[in-house]
Amino acid sequence: MASVSTSKSTSERRRLSASTPPRRRLSAPERRARIEAAATTLIGQRGYGVASIDAIAAAAGITAPVLYEHFPSKPALYEAVLQSHFANLRAIWRTRIGDRLAASSVADSVDAWFSYVEENPDAARLLFREPAPGEAAAIHRAVSAESRELVLGVLTATLEGRRLASTPENLEMTWVVLRGVLQGLALWWVDHPPVSRDRVVAVAMSALAH
Amino acid sequence: MASVSTSKSTSERRRLSASTPPRRRLSAPERRARIEAAATTLIGQRGYGVASIDAIAAAAGITAPVLYEHFPSKPALYEAVLQSHFANLRAIWRTRIGDRLAASSVADSVDAWFSYVEENPDAARLLFREPAPGEAAAIHRAVSAESRELVLGVLTATLEGRRLASTPENLEMTWVVLRGVLQGLALWWVDHPPVSRDRVVAVAMSALAH
DNA sequence: GAGCTAACCTAGTGCACACTAGGTTAGCCT
DNA sequence: AGGCTAACCTAGTGTGCACTAGGTTAGCTC
DSSP states (O other), X not given: OTTSOSSOOHHHHHHHTTSSOOOXXXXXXXXXXXXHHXXXXXXXXXXXXXXXXXXXXXXXXXXHHHHTTTOSSHHHHHHHXXXXXXXXXXXXXXXXXXXXXXXXXXXXXXXXXXXXXXXXXXXXXXXXXXXXXXXXXXXXXXXHHHHHHHXXXXXXXXXXXXXXXXXXXXXXXXXXXXXXXXXXXXXHHHTOTTSOHHHHHHHHHHHHOO | OTTSOSSOOHHHHHHHTTSSOOOOOOOXXXXXXXXXXXXXXXXXXXXXXXXXXXXXXXXXXXXXXXXXXXXXXXXHHHHHHHHHHHHHHHHHHHHHOXXXXXXXXXXXXXXXXXXXXXXXXXXXXXXXXXXXXTHHHHHHHHHHHHHHXXXXXXXXXXXTTSSTTSSHHHHHHHHHHHHHHHHHHHHHHHTOTTSOHHHHHHXXXXXXOO
8 A cells, every 4th residue: 555656656747738738848038938928918918916926827838936937026027027018119119209209200100009009919908007006006107117208208309389288297297198098099909909900090190189 | 820811801902992082883874984985095095906805994993894794795895986986977977968068068077077086086096097807897897887888978979970980989989088088187187186177177178179 | 878957846835815703892772 | 770783893714825945857968
């Protein structure tokens, strides 16, 4: 009795995973990329609080301890994922717009921006659904601040002299309106994908044209 | 040793609360109202997931078991609070607007709407910060649907014949823009109270005038 | 082919939270 | 005054989560 195997044998475990691809070992960078992709999907769809580390690890094909060899904590993983996607969006704005806005470049940027949303719907949810206050909110605010400064700078240079942008507060409110329209449409669109990008962009541009 | 009091005496407990008002017993409706007020504040400020039942009960001056004599569960409490505030906002729209929009009544409504936000900042956070998907999101969607239908109906009656509102999707996108502007400004404003209501309303009206 | 590193695992720990069982007492009613 | 109801409490239970200790093995290097 006592001599019968007391722990599950290796062969048994391997048999269990026979139906799934035979569990390969990945290099650290590749595994890290899969973890970030899984985190984007799950945090985007379920929110920071509900997306558990176990679930993210499972979606990345591993278990929680392996995830902790790549990221020191859940907030750190969240920050890394936010950083990467916000940087992509900032690049979109920067490559198409100089110091101030011109009508043509704005249309270009908005279209490119919605292209990114179209190709990364879970990232859009992750970035634009504001997290509940707490740990996650502080990180989100810190990371998104850089993007906010970028757009605020462009708005300042463009709108100086116009009536509604005469004070810092009005400038910030203009930014709030801009963000509200774009993020609102983006979050609506990712749940209504049959609508074409052109139509969403048209509504956005019409709402933003004063 | 063993004979020394093993449980805290009643008098000792009463002495502890001597600094705070001497713990009155309230009637059920009054206590219920305080629980709802505490829930509005805490869920608004911290979000559904982070605001614990213990914290809400403490803010209402009681302990968790008493709260459960008034509300059967945390989701039920959340729904009750949402219902009450959404109903207030619907009343604001309904008393000032008939079947379709006229420029003057819209300005009136928007001003009254922001008055409510001004007087109930925590309610604004509770209503307009979309919760992370999960239990809370389903309830929020269900409760807010009635308000959405109300505004969508008014929009339909008003905009029929205009170009951008020609399809159901465009109508819904118009609603998304409207909501994005109002909610975005409201959430920004409750964190920047020194700005006067008139200025916020002015920005909102300018953004919504096509 | 032997050894080593690092990718991966199982099996926990501790904590915070929603919710409950069962007892105590304030304060009204007669 | 004495009794009764309902408002309130303490002290739990169970669950789910972030995070970890310690061991196993794939697969590269020599």
